[in-house]
Amino acid sequence: MNLYIKQIEQLIILQTVDDEILQLQDVIEQAPKKIAGLEEKMEIQGNQKSELLERIELLNQQKKKLYKEIEEDNAKIKKSKNKLMMVENSREYHAMMREMDNLEKTNRLREDEKVALEEDLESKNNLLQVVDKEVGQMEQEHSDLKKEMEIKTQEARDRLEQLGEERKKACQAIPAPILSRYEFIRHRLNNPIIAPVENSVCSGCHISIPPQIFIELQKGAQIMSCPNCQRLIFWKDHFEAEENAA
Ligand SMILES: [Zn+2]
Incomplete structure (x- = not known):
């Protein structure tokens, strides 16, 4: 094979190798970012869950307090009813009746509050179940993603090592001034770095x-x-002739 053609061929290989290197470096770079992104979502969800738990705890405390108050006032009413039998004058009788009325009215309001509270608790507990399920799913997703990223990163590292060798071999076949021109273009322009010329038109800039x-x-x-x-640049026909010969 003619030396010129061989150098062009090595430049094309170099370009392919470098493209793959960039792509693999991106895989390695993106892996921890993907995991961090998921962890951020998990933290938001964790906060949502603790807020919900706090809210449920508060509602339960309210409920306990309310039950106790209802029970206490019911006991008071019962006690008053018993006392009512022994009341001697009507002034005292009416005063007790009024007190009992008030206690009963207050307890009716408390019963309404109890119903609302229980409804609230039920919906919060349902929501907690949903959030719990989502948290579990995300934890699974997180562990799957971590495993996947570990494998992908390792594969990328192994392949990069191989490509490093291939790159070294290709570079050895390319004269130093050409190689530095290649690097210069690589850092300033998009692909291709080495462009075929067809019908006298450069395929890099057309x-x-x-x-x-x-x-x-x-x-x-x-x-x-x-x-x-x-x-x-290289003449496309040169290369095709060479390919046909091979
Ligand atoms: Zn051009």
């Missing part, structure tokens, strides 16, 4: 290269750059 330069390119003597976009 602009025709001057005839003089195209003639030079067709000779296949040295690696050239597109005068417009500065990308490394």
Whole structure:
């Protein structure tokens, strides 16, 4: 194989290897971010759950207090009813009746409050069940994601090691000045870095290269750059002929 073609081939390999390296580095970089994103959601949900638990605890305390008050006043009413039999004058009798009325009225209001409180408690407890289920699902999701990311990261690291070797091999076959031109373009332009020229048009910038330069390119003597976009270029036909021969 002609040396020129071999160098072009190695540049194309280098470009493919570098693309994959970037992609794998992104996989490694994104993994902890994905986990952190999920953990943030879990924290929000955890806070929601503790708020809900606090609210339920408060409602239960209210309920206990209310039950106690109802019970106490019912006892008072019962006691008054018994006393009523022994009352001697009507003034005292009416006073006791009024007191009992008030106690009964208060307890009726408390009964309404009790119903509302129990409804509230029931809906909060239902919500807690839903949140609990979601928390459980998220914990499962978190442990699955962690495992998945560990595997993906390890695979990426292994592959990167391989690619490092492939890169080294490709670089050895490319002259140093060409290699530094390659790096220069890589850091400034989008793919391709090494662009085929078809019908005298550079596939990197889609602009025709001057005839003089195209003639030079067709000779296949040295690696050239597109005068417009500065990308490394090669004549497509050269390469196809080589591919056919192979
Ligand atoms: Zn160009």
